[in-house]
Amino acid sequence: AASYPFFGEHQSGILTAAQDRLHFAAYDVSDISRDELEELLADWTYAADRMSTGLGAGAYGPASGPYDSPPDDTGEALDLPPSGLTITFGFGPSLFDDRFGLAGRRPAALIDLPHFPGDALVDTLVGGDLCIQACSDDPQVAVHAIRNLSRIAFGRASIRWSQLGFGRTSSTTRAQATPRNLFGFKDGTANLRAEDAETAKDVWVQSGDGAEWMTGGSYLVARKIRMTIETWDRSSLREQERVVGRTKGEGAPLSGGEEFTAPDFAATGRGDAPLIDEAAHVRLAHPDTNAGATMLRRGYNFVDGNDDLGRLNAGLFFICFQRDPREQFVPIQLRLAKNDAMNEYVRHVGSGIFAVPPGARKGGSIGAGLFA
Ligand code: HEM
Structure with a gap:
C-alpha cells in the first residue's frame, strides 16, 4: 500500500494522487499561550510523521507503556498499513489575532470569504483557527489520524466542525481514472494535474507573493455543499446534462468529442442555441470565462444520514487548493x-478558508516559519 512522507518542501495531501477517503476537521484553539500553540504544532508534527508511515501516534503504541496511563495511541489502526495516509495542516484567519501575537503576520491572501449570493451557511459548519485534512484509502486510517491528533490536542484545541467523505470527486494525477460525484457525473475531468508543469504556479505560493513564510504553501477553501438529491433524481437526463454542460455517460462536453476534448463554447445547434448552455456549470467554471483562473479541486462525496423529511443529507464536500x-x-x-444552473440543486451550508504552510523539515515543526 502507498505511503507518503510527511516531511518535504510542500505538504502532502495536495498534489498527492487523491485518495478515496477523507476526514476533515476544523479546530478552535483554547485559551493557551503562543508557546503552548507552538508546542501543540510540534506534538502534531511528531504524531503526523509517525502515522504517515503506519506507526502509532506515540512511541509506546496502543498496547504497551505505563500501565496506569492512557495509551499514547488509540489502537484502531494497529496492524493496518498506512493506506496512503496524508495529513495536511492549515491556519484559519481567526488564528491571526492578538492572543498569539500573530495579528501582523496574516497573509493578505487569507481573506475572510465574502458572502456569496445564495449562501445558506450554518453557524456550526463555518470557520476554525486550525484545520487538518486527513486522506487515506482506508476510512479507519483517516479517522484514526484525526482522532489521535484531537486527543493529543486535548485542553489546547478542540474540534469546531468536521466532515467524513467517501469517494473522491477529483483526479489529481493523469494515471487516475475520473471518479463520479453524487449527481452521477464524472468529476475532475478538467482538474489541474500533478504532472503538468503549469500546475505548480497555480497551486503553490511563490516567493514575493506576500507573507514570505507561506512560500511553498497553498490556500485551502472548503465548502460543504448539500445536494438536493431527490429533486435532481426527478429531473430529466436532458436537464441534468444541460446543467453540467457534459454528457452523463462519457463526460464529454456537449459541444462534442470525448471526455478530454476541450469544450467549444461558441458551438451552436438548432435555432443557433449554444450547445453548451449559457448557464452550464462547466462554461461558468471554465478558465476561459474567468480570465484564465484555475484551481486544484480535491473534494469528496458525503452522506450524513438523512434529514427530518427523510431526504438524504448528502452532497459534495468541496475542497480546493490555490x-x-x-x-x-x-x-x-x-x-x-450568480448564474450557475446547478444552483437549483445545491446549497452551500459550510465554509472555511485556511493558509496551508509549506511542508515541515525533518527536525522542525509544521508552520515553524509563522513563529520565526
Ligand atoms: C467542473 C460538478 C461545485 C469549480 C465540474 C464538472 C462537474 C462538476 C460534473 C465537470 C467535470 C470536470 O471537469 O471536473 C460540481 C458539483 C458541485 C460543484 C456537483 C457542487 C455540488 C463547484 C464549485 C467550484 C467548481 C463550488 C468552484 C468555485 C469547477 C471547475 C471545473 C468544474 C473549475 C472545471 C471547469 C473546466 O475547466 O471545464 N464540476 N461542481 N465546482 N467545477 Fe464543479
Missing part, C-alpha cells in the same frame, strides 16, 4: 453563485 483565493476561488464562486 496560490491566491482572491484570484481563483472567489471570482469563480461569485460567477457560479
